[in-house]
Amino acid sequence: MSHEPVLNTVSLDEQIMLAHENHDAHRLSYLYEQGALRADTVDSACFLATQAYIFALESDHHNQDRLRQFLIKHGREQG
Numbered sequence: 001m002s003h004e005p006v007l008n009t010v011s012l013d014e015q016i017m018l019a020h021e022n023h024d025a026h027r028l029s030y031l032y033e034q035g036a037l038r039a040d041t042v043d044s045a046c047f048l049a050t051q052a053y054i055f056a057l058e059s060d061h062h063n064q065d066r067l068r069q070f071l072i073k074h075g076r077e078q079g
Helices: 012-021 025-038 042-059 064-073
Strands: none
Touching (some): 012 025, 042 064
16 A cells, blocks of 8 residues: 555554644645555454545645545445
């Protein structure tokens, strides 16, 4: 999906919390997308992808089409 780096020294959860504190919708979209890629179940992946998609729409992130297609594929968004 996205190619933005994730800091190895800080957990994904901590990065998400920091991005929320900073109101950084662009970063949140990327981080939630990374969470979706790492999720153990389709339901978890879809939940995280939905969060990523919401923040992508808010920040006009380049990943919004990819996220929408993922959600359509898994029956979470209408095509």
